[in-house]
Amino acid sequence: MKFFVNILHKPLCYLVIFGSFGFGISGFINQNNSNYISTDFNDYYKIFVDSELKKLEGQIDLLNTVAKDLEASKKSLKEVQNQSLITRKSFKRIEGVLTYYFPEHINAYINGAPLDHVSPLSTSPDFENGNYYLGSIENYKNSLPLDMLEAGHYSGEEFSILAPEGLQRIDELLFSEEAFNSKVELLKLTAKLKVSFKILQDRLVLRKFYFNFEIIELSRLDVIRILSKGITGFDTPGSLNAIEEASASLYGLEEILQPLINVSASHKPSLEKLFKDTQLFLKRHDDFDTFDRLIFIKSYLNPLYKELLFLQKELKIPTSAEKYNETPSWNALSDNIFADDFLNPYYYSLLKKEEDSPELRQLGEKLFFDKSLSENNTMSCATCHNPNLAYSDGERTSKAGIVGKRLDRNSPTLINSVFSDRYFYDLRAFDLEDQAEHVIDNHLEFNTSIVEIVKKLNTDKDYQNQFKDIYNSESINRYQFSSALASYIISLRSFNSDFDKYIRGETSNLSSNAKRGFNLFMGKANCATCHFAPTFSGLVPPLFQENESEVLGVLESPGSYSVDADPGRIKNGLSKDNQHIFNKSFKTTTVRNGALTAPYFHNGAYNTLDEVLEFYNLGGAQGIGLSYEVPNQTLAPDPLNLTEDEMQDIIAFMTSLNDIPIESSN
Template sequence: AWNPASRHFFSSRFLDPYFYTELTEKEDSPALHQLGEKLFYDARISRNGKLSCASCHNPRLAFTDGRAKSESSVAGKSVQRNSPTLLNAVYADRYFYDLRAFSLEQQAEHVIFNHAEFNTAHEDIATKLSGDAQYRSLYQQAFGNRHIQREGVSKALASYVLSLSSFNSPFDRYARGESQALPEKAQQGFNLFMGKAACGTCHFAPTFAGLVPPFYTKNESEILGVLESPEEEPELDKDRGRIANAIHSEQAWIYERSFKTSTVRNSELTAPYFHNGAYKTLEQVIDFYDHGGGAGLGLEVKNQTLPADSLKLTPAEKEALIAFMRSLTDTAIAKTPHY
């Protein structure tokens, strides 16, 4: 997955996005990207015409939605889990918190067919969009014909999402030697993140997510013992996670309550946190880890992969960790489109 042309570990070119997609670099084009962007913000691709990809992935919120659990196509309901950021989402070999999809293209298919989300089919999408002259023109530019087809939709969405790169935060510029403006507290936080606090043992640089070095070809999932609510008497969240992802080979006890490790990049903007969106602030998240997760709080968590021992972080160290995470904010790519 390494890009040999990259000159820095924290460069946007360090990892090759096309390594992770079915879409090849040769197939991609400005026209395909434009088509994907238009599809992303178009609610017509959902059955009820009310939900677009941007409904749950708002660029103003680093492509999340600010909800504990995202809006559903079913009136009065929400979907099963919190909406993760799409910034740097391409850098993964598995998608969704339960890792049930194996590519960006598959991830889009799950959303399209899911009755709680778009609840539609490609035939319906094609019927709706075929009467739009702009879509026909974009399809002509991207594929050489005006026929709206299933493969074109998934490739176009992949083209747009893989472009959502976020490697130009204050920390990145400091690490690349382009700036000396990183506050001392954020520098201390980085050292804590990679050291005493042990965050970097699961949130691996440079994505600060679960993409595992040194080859960056596989994602890991972790069992943390996330609570239903950090503000009430400790009780484990009931979501079974990866073991219930409908992949037969993963219906094993080692995946009970196991969830994909998400990125901490742009976490300043992506509250609430964890798969259930139960944690409203970064302070609550740091306190949860400091206590040793669910097991550290005295709950029985089978095969918890997070050590149950307290990290014994001081208030100043917690502040430094949050300062570092805030220094990873970079949403320059997340400008509101003209669609």
């Protein structure tokens, strides 16, 4: 089970009873153990959550009612749009809570991206007739938690494709040109939303305990979500009402955090000022296209994220990772969303932090550059991942281990590549070790096997001695070999570019072009709705446990009207991915170091960032009239209408992300 999902909490000993819904605090008790402070605000949290759920239920009911009235010509489209905006803001007030406990359910049925997606079940659930996993809603409520069911426990061998539903799809539909002619679909969507939310609401109402560590953690995760998804327009594809929704989210967070803020001896004034100043900034700058996201993040969101950590430490509230001895994807002790320790690389690898060491990394580096590991002694990992080219190779498609042959795809950077839950453009590998084995087995690459490589290493005295020094074993095994390589790849991470240093406040040097480019990237240009901050890749925030792939309609060459023939994810060999929606779908890679890793896209057909930006500016393949060729394109086909100067500003921002962490002498 993924971390942060379905944590089965054990009751704590409550020492302070807080029984009324308000801001008064009934106690602050320091136990004999001076390293732990116990404050019980469970009653407050429960009343707040249940109250907000009830309000949201009412707004969803109203949305369904006005949708009925629209269908019957009793309400105008404008009235339905207004109710949708109100409903969404009600959801935003409690989104942090809902996504903390039930992220899969929220993503699938309440507020997921408005795209076709694979159902977690073998058949689509029939909410209206009570057929949701276990028969009746009553049975369902008393079964496993929602997300434990949705994680695949009841999946069959066949997977169905679900049409988009939930608040994002409603927003997209209502504010589109097709809205007035889609009354029936809108009515169905609002009816589905009522039922799927009711199931979620009933489950949470049954919940008896909310713990301080959960509240502080879900609040900081929601700050991440506001930064990476909220203010980019990801959640509001039609209305672009992102700024008002960010305000609603922050009001909800301030309210649920009130008991913890009030008992703080050191951080109450600073937190209250931060929340107040943040809201004032949002009120004064409420236009989506001109909103200065750089200032908002640097001066408000990042400081709020940090101040909440200080509050957590002052109150000696543990992290869930500490409580349950888990390896998390997100580091709850990080103090900046753009810090180099914000994500935990060991979540994504079989190698554990306590097993890693500088000696293992150095051994992995030696293996990385060793051509003798390949069958014909001509290829190493560095053949396709050159440190001087930000660990790419500068080739359109990489050279094979056989003279005159080439691989099918372009070689992406390895810097920060560890931050993925799946690897390769077609997402066929699930961890670093699995990724390496694909390369080793490929007849056009290493053309050997891990078994053969381990045999070879066991005949090499130098390798034998190095592995023995680390593992104290007489022979080398495949796990040790894979761990050494993984250790080196894990070390190829960096969040210390000029942009990172600027947004963390470590330097005042960042060009005005790059600043404008960041705001365009995060706003008008829609780049950050796929390349999520802070990794600027398809690793989905705020949990960073899932990689997205997109259908862009990449062409055989810039300016041509021929779509590249590579089928992508649909042909990666995994049955769940063998779906029409994944035809020509490719992993969303990072734009960090993008200025150093030309050529671009999976086919390497685009030689410059100017060509890449022009492709996006036109709306991909569908944007130039190739809808028949790419009917499942996930990139919005509408032109972005970026000027030449704006595109150059975006390139300036991406250039400010350049940062090669390690220069090797090999």
